Amino acid sequence: MSTGYEAEWWRSAVIYQVYPRSFADGNGDGTGDLAGVRSRLGYLRDLGVDAIWFTPWYVSPLADGGYDVADYRAIDPQFGTLAEAEALIAEARELGIRTIVDVVPNHVSDEHPWFRAALAAGPGSPERERFWFRPGRGEGGAELPTRWVSDFQGTTWTRTTNPDGTPGEWYLHLFAPSQPDLNWDHPDVRREHEEILRFWFDRGAAGIRIDSAALLVKDPELPEVPEHPGPGEHPHVDRDALHDVYRSWRAVADSYDEPRVLVGEVWLPDTARFTRFLRPDEMHTAFNFDFMARPWDAKALRESVTTTLDAHAPVGAPATWVLSNHDVTRPVTRYGRQDSSFAFTAKRFGTPTDLVTGLRRARAAALLVAALPGALYVYQGDELGLPEVEDLPLDVIQDPMHDRSGGVDPGRDGCRVPLPWTRAGSAFGFGPDGGSAPWLPQPASWGDLSVEAQDGDPASTLSLYRRTLAARRAEPALHGGAFRWLDAVGEAAVGDDVLAFARGDGAARDDALVCVVNLGPEPVALPGGARVLLHSGDPREALDQVPTDVAVWFRP
Numbered sequence: 001m002s003t004g005y006e007a008e009w010w011r012s013a014v015i016y017q018v019y020p021r022s023f024a025d026g027n028g029d030g031t032g033d034l035a036g037v038r039s040r041l042g043y044l045r046d047l048g049v050d051a052i053w054f055t056p057w058y059v060s061p062l063a064d065g066g067y068d069v070a071d072y073r074a075i076d077p078q079f080g081t082l083a084e085a086e087a088l089i090a091e092a093r094e095l096g097i098r099t100i101v102d103v104v105p106n107h108v109s110d111e112h113p114w115f116r117a118a119l120a121a122g123p124g125s126p127e128r129e130r131f132w133f134r135p136g137r138g139e140g141g142a143e144l145p146t147r148w149v150s151d152f153q154g155t156t157w158t159r160t161t162n163p164d165g166t167p168g169e170w171y172l173h174l175f176a177p178s179q180p181d182l183n184w185d186h187p188d189v190r191r192e193h194e195e196i197l198r199f200w201f202d203r204g205a206a207g208i209r210i211d212s213a214a215l216l217v218k219d220p221e222l223p224e225v226p227e228h229p230g231p232g233e234h235p236h237v238d239r240d241a242l243h244d245v246y247r248s249w250r251a252v253a254d255s256y257d258e259p260r261v262l263v264g265e266v267w268l269p270d271t272a273r274f275t276r277f278l279r280p281d282e283m284h285t286a287f288n289f290d291f292m293a294r295p296w297d298a299k300a301l302r303e304s305v306t307t308t309l310d311a312h313a314p315v316g317a318p319a320t321w322v323l324s325n326h327d328v329t330r331p332v333t334r335y336g337r338q339d340s341s342f343a344f345t346a347k348r349f350g351t352p353t354d355l356v357t358g359l360r361r362a363r364a365a366a367l368l369v370a371a372l373p374g375a376l377y378v379y380q381g382d383e384l385g386l387p388e389v390e391d392l393p394l395d396v397i398q399d400p401m402h403d404r405s406g407g408v409d410p411g412r413d414g415c416r417v418p419l420p421w422t423r424a425g426s427a428f429g430f431g432p433d434g435g436s437a438p439w440l441p442q443p444a445s446w447g448d449l450s451v452e453a454q455d456g457d458p459a460s461t462l463s464l465y466r467r468t469l470a471a472r473r474a475e476p477a478l479h480g481g482a483f484r485w486l487d488a489v490g491e492a493a494v495g496d497d498v499l500a501f502a503r504g505d506g507a508a509r510d511d512a513l514v515c516v517v518n519l520g521p522e523p524v525a526l527p528g529g530a531r532v533l534l535h536s537g538d539p540r541e542a543l544d545q546v547p548t549d550v551a552v553w554f555r556p
């Protein structure tokens, strides 16, 4: 591996997302923890990942799964200690795995000392200036300061109560009421976050994932949202002043001998506005949700790949490819539906799903994204082909999205169910045998999807992921940015239902690697002499044509 590749490891890295609460439970209390992750680092090395992104592990009431942080410099006791986090970061690095921590700058928990101080100090106090406290409108201040709609549905303001018991000011929360938004015009807020970055970088974190990265800055006048806001005109999304924040973070990241990496969670439909965050002095990469949200449809996926690559090229940033994360419906389930696109607003109980088709497509999708230029994200459990758990008892669902929808939206807990590691045993090896039940119940059938069950089976999804990530690492053609769509595979023209592209320099044909994904009903013939490296079907079956919903990598 050349030094250049190593220094810019994030350009083509495979980054595995660990949701600590649900990965592995070391102490048997039913909640995943850092001890559990440390005991499974060998699994991640063998899977072939370059880095782990941990969703928040900080002290938190877990009102939003940890995205409600009460102390950014301490680990929640349910997960472990700071010393364990330090040991974990070091041990992973020994195995060649870097660590990305999740920073949540838009809001804090209502149990954060700043928010408590703000409530206690009362209206007009400097403590309140770190947040967005406002008097209500109308008589007695009983009406909301704005009609902004929360990302978790409902309103974005909650009224406080004064110490004498009278109704007080309102405070802003783009998410749940227990997640008050910070005021990014306040110097304390900016200083504090730069210190948080240094705190984790000094402990060996190779980078940060930036939560809700396009929401931090608000129009201080707090106007209503215009009907059709132009670029930069929305009062709380994608404000131009955000870029100053990330430029100063980039300076912090670049001040380390091994520069640290900024990965943004940027949900913006406008790709040109999206890639502004990836200019050379801002973030390194950001999640490509456009691709993730597309249906299993060749035209839609082709368009997304092209738009993504075209938009990233001018800023010199690599694309990222994401099939899922802890917020969205698992691919096996999503791709098994008639409408296989993803939208938060469309999630409903009882949507008909064909999991056999879904799994077949999710496996093909894994090969597709692993062959595209850029960084690749794998959400824990996708390598096992886990489906979304759609029949969680209502009383165990904790996600605020469920409650705030009035119970209509199942919420996001269905993709957060603890992983099965063994065929049998209580909690399928998620925790020690005889430990407490997992914080969310696992389906009885999950022993068959466990790591143990899939381990030695060449046809398993786990084996497919291992082969794919190993081949991706070994293939120089996949490391650079070279990519071209193919009009023909061998002599045959590529139909509308098929994705076919070549990676690698292409000057020497032998070096090129071709990926074909068949999303149509008819099989696609492989050219004579094609040397198949991998395909997403059963590896014991040789391929001379690509069946429906199968992807193949071959050398022409």
Ligand code: NOJ
Residues within 6 Å of the ligand: 064, 065, 067, 104, 175, 211, 212, 265, 326, 327
């Ligand atoms: C995005 C996170 O991925 C999600 O889980 C969280 O609820 C919101 N940001 C708010 O922090």
